[in-house]
Every structure is written in C-alpha cells, then in structure tokens.
Amino acid sequence: MSVPLYEAKAELFRLLGHPVRIRVLELLQDGPKPVRDLLAAIEVEPTGLSQHLAVLRRSELVTARRDGSTVVYALSGGDVAELLRAARALLSAKLSGRHALLNELLEEETGQR
Structure with a gap:
C-alpha cells in the first residue's frame, strides 16, 4: 500500500x-x-x-x-541544494517581515516622544 x-x-x-x-x-x-x-x-x-x-x-x-x-x-542531487535555497528564501522573507515591523514600531516609538 x-x-x-x-x-x-x-x-x-x-x-x-x-x-x-x-x-x-x-x-x-x-x-x-x-x-x-x-x-x-x-x-x-x-x-x-x-x-x-x-x-x-x-x-x-x-x-x-x-x-x-x-x-x-x-x-x-541538485534538488537537495534547491530545497536548502528555498528554505533560505522563506526564512529571509519571514525575517525581513519582522525587521520591517520592528522598524515601524521603533519609528512609532520615536515619533511619540
């Protein structure tokens, strides 16, 4: 099966x-x-x-x-390396989203002072 x-x-x-x-x-x-x-x-x-x-x-x-x-x-084979590159791209996108959010929070905090 x-x-x-x-x-x-x-x-x-x-x-x-x-x-x-x-x-x-x-x-x-x-x-x-x-x-x-x-x-x-x-x-x-x-x-x-x-x-x-x-x-x-x-x-x-x-x-x-x-x-x-x-x-x-x-x-x-090359597919394994491709999978690792895809994982890196996913992590980069995830972390850049967090970085953008952090920058937004810091800008907001700086603007309120």
Whole structure:
C-alpha cells in the first residue's frame, strides 16, 4: 500500500528536522566532503555524526563512497541544494517581515516622544 504524498512530504521534513543534518547538507553544497572535514566543521561526537549521516543516506539525500579508508559524502542531487535555497528564501522573507515591523514600531516609538 502506498503512502499518501502529504505523508511522504511530512516524513521528508521530519528527516530534515535536526540541525546537524541541515548543517551536513549545507556543507555538502560546496561539493563532496570526507567525514573528517564534516567532523571538523560540526561540533558533534563522531558517533552522533555517523548516525545522522546514516539517516541522510537511507533517505537518499546523500551518497557515500569509499576512497581508501576515507568515506566521502556528497549530495545525491541538485534538488537537495534547491530545497536548502528555498528554505533560505522563506526564512529571509519571514525575517525581513519582522525587521520591517520592528522598524515601524521603533519609528512609532520615536515619533511619540
């Protein structure tokens, strides 16, 4: 039995619902990275990073390949980077709305004095 599309989308967003996973995806936007580079950039224990990478691998958002004894991770495709760009745009719009409201409040407060 197939899962409804809205449930599949909810599962995707649940998988993305951890800051370490988002940070890993952001770092991989610049190209493939070995685990040691990811560890150096993210303050997390190696076992914790390994668990997050496993979740991202199972969800097919990243790929892994061995280069000797090193495991190198990469985004599975451009759609992942596009999703991160869309999230950034949504946050920018949300925060700029707050900034505009804050400016309006400050102007109002200054005008009343």
